[in-house]
Amino acid sequence: MDKAKRASRTVVALWTAVLLVAGTVIVVLSTGTSQPALAFQQVGHWVYNAAQKALLHVDGGTKQVDAKIDGVDADPGSQAVQGDRDVYLVSGRKVIVFGKSKLTVDDSVAVDIGDEPVGIEVVGGPYLVYQRAGTIVRFGKGMTKVAVGGEVTHPVATPEGTVWVNRQDNRALCRLQRDKSDVRCPASVPDGHSGALSVVGDDAVFVDVVSGAAHVLSESGLGKAVQLGVTLPERAQVADHGVAGRLPVLDQDRDVLLLTDVSGMRAGRTAAPAVPIALEPGDYSKPVSSKEAVSVLDHTRNRLLTFGPDGRPRSTTELGKGRSRMTRGEDGRVYVDDVAGERLLVVDVDGKVSQVDVNAKTPPKAQTAPVVPPQAQLPPPPPAPKPADPAKPAAPPGAPASVSAQPGNSEVSLSWAAAPANGGAISSYQVTWRTTAGSGTSGARTVAGNDLSARIDGLRNGSTYVFTVGATNSAGSGPTTDSSPVKPSSEIPGEPSDVRAEAAADGSVNVTWQAADGQGHDVTSYSVTATGADGSTSPAQPSTGTNATIAAGVLQVGQQHTFKVTATNDLGLTGKESPESNSVTPYEPAAAPGAFTATPGDGTLALAWTEPDLGGGDLVGYVVAGNGVPSRTVTTTSTTYTGLANGTARTMTVHALTREQGRTSGPQATGATATTTATPGTSPLVHLTGAGSSGDRQITVNVNVDTRGSGAVTCHVVFNGATRWTGGCAGAQGITVGGLAYATTYDIYVEGSNSYGRGPASGHASVRTNDPPPPPRTVTVSKGASTSRPGECGPPCNFVQIEVRNFAPNATFRVDCDSPPGASYWNYTLRTNGSGAASSAVCFYGYGGRQVAARVDGVPSNVIVW
Structure with a gap:
């Protein structure tokens, strides 16, 4: 490469570095000494595009890709975080380090942690927080691994660079300060409570979803609880950062995004009512805040929603196919990209959404600059390019609306x-x-x-x-x-005074006041105007007296309102508004508790339900009642009745009692009722009272059945671990089980079951079945060997062969030779052997066509024809 080309490449590399550093905001942080510490607030966002195998930098201001590193081989979905001088790409168990000045790989660091980390870009970092491993990895000056000591929840970081986490095992709230290498845990979550960490202004806070309060965290521990004025769900998704004095909290169970008031946390001021944003039923991401807007991903419909801190929608953007993720950049913008890095959106601080063309032509890839001797002169850098999208200058204001x-x-x-x-x-x-x-x-x-x-x-x-x-x-x-024309007059009535408001239990509000001075004329009417905490006003309520009732449904329940009254006299002149009344919060009867269930037990009913819409009021308690049981009031969403009779059905009811928010007395509203029916009961007891052999291969089991007042019982008779009989049973009865094996000992027990389940076994028995019967005695005759018996039988003569089986062993028995059967013509005795068998051929016969048989000890043989 010639010198001119090398010089040209050198200029490109250096100028790229200048542009990247120029896009970094320098922040001065107090370090507690007389000299301020410099920190760099990073702008833009890096994203890995798996298809291009490239790492891209997006300028959040211009919404363009302004730097690109090709040839990067990493896992799809790898996340990138940036520090002052380097970019860190997390790919599996390693982190690839790229120098910003050269846009080339500087290093590859093995982290050897299998979790997918949470990346945090903040001064003093960036950080990777491995939640399951309980490890915080800090980059910038090499790599520093800091062990927290246990699994941690989602981390947050304050603007000055302190990372806070919540340990899962001991509930400690721990922090890692900028440039420190040890974790300290100055606070812990109270027993029975849970919540999430967030950042409000410069403070880390812990949001307690059980008590509905927030605490500022410091080296001194958990700060004073500041009530947020809203009931938070157990599965609340709390944004990592507040937005314009509001902290977004996603209630996934009710599909509501709550913008809670945290503007007065430092001063301990009571929170204003939360701004609810109703969402369509679906699956939503944790909200992410920019400086003046909040963003939520609607995974069900694959779109991005943004809202202002007043709850008003700013934009709805379709995302197309594929799961997306959101990241808050250190520049206060929110970046939305898909796993492949092929689609990228930028949410500006005001909630406006812009799409970035990740395939657009980008500046040439910088090369590493060669070493230049000190005496070498570099050509001057080219003039800075004109910004692609200069800030729009201010214009004169518009006209007031009214x-x-x-x-x-x-x-x-x-x-x-x-x-x-x-x-x-x-x-x-x-x-x-x-x-x-x-x-x-x-x-x-x-x-x-x-x-x-x-x-x-x-x-x-x-x-x-x-x-x-x-x-x-x-x-x-x-x-x-x-304005409209207006005429001052000495006859204009004065201001009504002492305006007082009281919320009624039916959702209405009663307003009273002292009469206005009619200035010598009769006051013919008054008008009452309500102003909500959000600045909205409700139409004037007319009245001819010194009181008015604003009907239920006119005012938004759950929101504080104040009231002003004006008087009009018989000249048609209307006076000035009265001073503002006290504030009240309209409320209406609560809805019926949800998912009301009654789980029966032995003389018990365990009742449970879910909190209903409280209609803008504070819960006083739940009133539970039922037939034959005393009513009770509880403040939890469950209660258990004991000492009930089994088998008696109970129809149970529950409704909420509420009163105006923030009050400890006053009228109570009775909410709608939920009803359920259940019957207390339990599984039966079946006592085995005895068992014995009762026939050939059968055993009779005696039982005594205790229904325990819980209905019909089915008995299960178990022999050696296997159920051999199942059927209805009651009282004292015998159950006979047959078809068993001979000479076998059975371990026996009985269980009973009913609609409440299977009860325990009570009693065991061990019984042996009878021995098998002996085999039958048999006598068999056949024609034996021939013989010669002159004068006794005509030829041919043969012996009668007799076979004896299964007789008593070693015993003597009488043998009768018969012809015909039953007619003995000869008898003799034979003796069996040790097996009860014998064989003999004593009798003989020689007449054809005759039946021949034998009897041994009276046992007849078969019959043969000679």
Whole structure:
């Protein structure tokens, strides 16, 4: 390669490094000394594209790929985290290290941990937290492994670089500080409680889902509990970071995203009501916050949802096929990519979503710069490229949406809606007025940009005025908005006073006040306006007296409201609004408890249910009742009745009692009732009272059945571990089991079962069956050897062969030779051997056509024909 080309490559490499470093925000962190410590806040996001075998860097501002490293062989789905100088790609049990300045592999480090880690980009890092292994790996100055001591939950990191985890085994809340190599655990989760870690502002916090409170974590331990004002589910998915004073919490069980108020945590201020965001039923990811928006992945419909801190939707983006994951970058943006790295979305701090073309042409791959002697001169770098998407300059603000003018005695009270800022903060509002009738004078006033109201006094009663309001920002003044004509008067009624509100148990609110001064005229009507904690207002409620009832359903339950009242006299003139009332939270009767079940036991019923929608109120307790049992009130979602009669059906009911949030007294609302029916009972007892052999290969088992008041019983008779008889049984009875083996000893027990299950065995017996009967005695005759018996039988003569079997051994028996059968013509005796057998041929016969037989000890033989 010639010198010119080498110089050109050197310039490219150095300029790439300059551009990458230029995209890094320098942050000054206090280190407790007189000198500040420099830390680098990384921008953009690195993603591994398995198809291209490339590691890509995406600029979050331009939404473009601005750097690419080719030839990277890693597992699909490998995650990348970045530090000041390097990028770390996690592939299996190793981490590949790439230098940012050269965009080449610098090292490959064996981590040898099988978990998939949680990557954290934060000053002093980055970190990889291996949850199951309980190990934190820090990169930056080499690799540092820190053992926590046990399995940990999902980690969080504060802006100054401290990583917090919760140990699963001993519930300790532990932290690893920036540049430290030891883990300290200054706090622990209280027994019986559980929750998640998050970061609010500069503080790490522990969100206790059992008590519905949050605690700031510090070296001193668990801070004071600050109630979030909302019931949190046990499976709550808490975002790692807050957003604009709100902490997102996903209630997966109810498909609701809750934006809880954490703006007053440091001051210990009571939280405002949470902002609920209803989601379609489905499977959702843990929410991830940018600086001004919250993002949630809808895995069921494969789309990305973003919302503002006020709960209003910002965007809905279809994701296409494949599972996606979200990462919060150190630049405050959220990056959404699929496992293959082929699709990437950038969620800006305000919730706007942009798609990145990962296949777009990227800058040339940088090469390692050759060593240049100190005296060598490098050509100057090219001029910095013009940003692809420069920030849009501010424009003059828009007009206020509306201007309201309320007349008084020589004065007018004004209020207006904020003007659109158009990229520049509102610095002030200009209020001018002019007369359209009468002799009043015009005028002008400037109010601060964060004020949306003004009181203009010194006006002339009886003159008609029109008021004009406009806004100013750094780009100039915007268009104005006029009020309706308004006429101050000394006859305008005064303000109602002592406005009080009380929430009723049916969802309505009762408002009372002291009558206004009619200024010499009769007050003919009053109007009540409600303002919610979210700034929303409800239409005025008319009244002719000094009280009004706002019907159930008009106000949002569970949200705090205050009330103001105005008076109108018989001249049709309406006075100023009263001072604000006390705040109340409307509530209505709770829904019926869900999944109400009754599990029967021996004289018991174990009842359980799930918490219902409490209708915006606080739970006082659950009232449980049933036929034949005393009612009781409990605060848990389960209770057990004991001492009940088995076999008697019980119809049980449960409903919630609620009252207004934050109150310890006041009217209670009775919620809808859930009902279930069950019958207490238990498995039976069957006592084995005896057993014995009762016939050829059969045994009779005697039992006594105790139903225990729980219905019909089935007996199971078990012989040597195998059930030999099953059937209904009751009281004292004998059960005969036949077909057993001869001369066999059986271990016997009996169990009983019913609709509640199988009861225990009670008693055992050991019984031997009878011996088998002896084989039958047999006598067999056949024609034996021939013989010559002159004068006794005609030729041919033969002996009668007699075979004896199964007789008593070594015994003598009489033998009768018969012809015909039963007619003895000769007898003699024979003796059996030790096996009870004998064979003899004493009798003979020689007459053809005659029947011949024998009897031995009276046992007849077969018959043969001679």
